[in-house]
Amino acid sequence: NAGVMQNPRHLVRRRGQEARLRCSPMKGHSHVYWYRQLPEEGLKFMVYLQKENIIDESGMPKERFSAEFPKEGPSILRIQQVVRGDSAAYFCASSPEGLGVEQFFGPGTRLTVL
């Protein structure tokens, strides 16, 4: 049973470009969470999604950031017009249910904005 998959593992973008980060949850998991880890900071919750639904996006910046988890395919975290401050490690986690269930993390995508 494969774990949470994220790709790409490393992504380099120039300021103003778009970044697309993909996350495939563990088999049988229908809940996905995205976290961001800035240098010298702890992981911060960004968004919680179920298939075709955004449940809680309270941790996601209101502008330039969006997330989706379609019926088919991976969850996508999209960052438009990236800025240097977006450079961070972005982690996806999944769980089979929502409340009070352990989350399993992927290896992360390291985004570098030049």
Place this chain on the structure above:
Amino acid sequence: TQLLEQSPQFLSIQEGENLTVYCNSSSVFSSLQWYRQEPGEGPVLLVTVVTGGEVKKLKRLTFQFGDARKDSSLHITAAQPGDTGLYLCAGEASGGSNYKLTFGKGTLLTVNP
């Protein structure tokens, strides 16, 4: 806003020594989780503690949840180089948004052979 403070931030010890790292908050959590993260990888769950005063053992690792469910500790006995890594605690909030884990900044442990 719930915050988790971890101490020490950095810890470098020799193989065979014992150590304790701490995770403290002024907030109550319904549960606390401990993760280990290696460079370039995601956090890997070690244990979840749920009940105030609970103690869980995982081989040489002992985890304790404070009676008031505001703090936790991780004790490692006879540390080995393979224990090297970033140890993170994460709190699960009470109520309807307990999926929103709050992470501490971590303790970076280095065990020297």
